[in-house]
Amino acid sequence: MASETSGTSKAPDPVSAARAAAPAGGESVRVDSWIWAVRLVKTRSAGAAACKGGHVKVNGASVKPAYALRVGDEVRVRQPGGRERLVVVKRLIRKRVGAPVAAETYIDNSPPPPPREVVAPVGIRDRGAGRPTKRDRRELERLRGIFGQGPGQDPEAGSGQH
Secondary structure, three states, X not given: OHHHHHOOOOOOOHHHHHHHHOOOXXXXXXXXXXXXXXXXXXXXXXXXHHHHOOOEEEOOEEOOOOXXXXXXXXXXXXXOOOOEEEEEEOOOOOOOOOHHHHHOOEEEOOOOOOOOOOOOOOOOOOOOOOOOOXXXXXXXXXXXXXXXXXXXXXXXXXXXXX
């Protein structure tokens, strides 16, 4: 009864998805295409720009976008915000695949991301609201006095209330 199985759709196997995205026969894969396919950069053109800017290194050397990647290569990508990703190529893929499948194509040896700094909330104004009024400014100063108080600062000194 083939009609029973044809009506149900099953999620594709991640391994078969990676095999489908792999290059045929011993073909090589461009480094800009690979870092896009494994989701280290958002777009392929961003991958090419990163290569041209010297932000992508393979085995310690800066490479051009058309560099042919091989299994076992160590790829270092410097991302916006100063974070650096260090990955070792396990499998070559050409097409972009889902994040869980992409994670199986490399070994991630990246250092942990730096902890986020605790930053005092910044007063955000609605667009088109104009200049802050004197009352708005005083409220912002009061908030900054609470959150941004440095050593040796008296919170009552600048308030004008005695």
